[in-house]
Amino acid sequence: MDMNETLKILATLARIPIYTASDILELMNDLGVEERGFALLMNVSTTTVRQWTNGKVIPSGAARRLMQVYDLCPTAIEVMNDMMNDDDFFLCDCEE
Numbered sequence: 001m002d003m004n005e006t007l008k009i010l011a012t013l014a015r016i017p018i019y020t021a022s023d024i025l026e027l028m029n030d031l032g033v034e035e036r037g038f039a040l041l042m043n044v045s046t047t048t049v050r051q052w053t054n055g056k057v058i059p060s061g062a063a064r065r066l067m068q069v070y071d072l073c074p075t076a077i078e079v080m081n082d083m084m085n086d087d088d089f090f091l092c093d094c095e096e
C-alpha cells in the first residue's frame with residue numbers, strides 16, 4: 001500500500017459520523033438500553049443523553065466515535081464486560 005492509499009484510508013477513518021437525535025434513539029433501541037443504561041455506557045449524565053435525544057445538544061466528537069463503536073460492534077459491550085470480570089484485568093504487569 002502506498003502513502004496516498006494509506007492517507008485516504010486514514011482520512012476516511014478520521015471522519016466521525018453525525019448522530020442525530022433519532023439516530024441515538026435507534027442506537028439505544030438496538031443496544032436494548034434506555035436513557036440510564038446509555039448514559040452509563042457513554043459515561044455521561046442522563047441529562048446529557050436526554051439533551052442528545054431531544055436534539056438540544058449535539059454529541060461531542062469523542063461521544064460520536066464511541067457511538068460509532070457501539071453501532072458497528074454492539075458486542076463491544078460484552079467484550080468490555082468480560083474484561084472487567086477478568087480477575088487479572090486490573091493487575092499491572094508493568095516494570096517500574
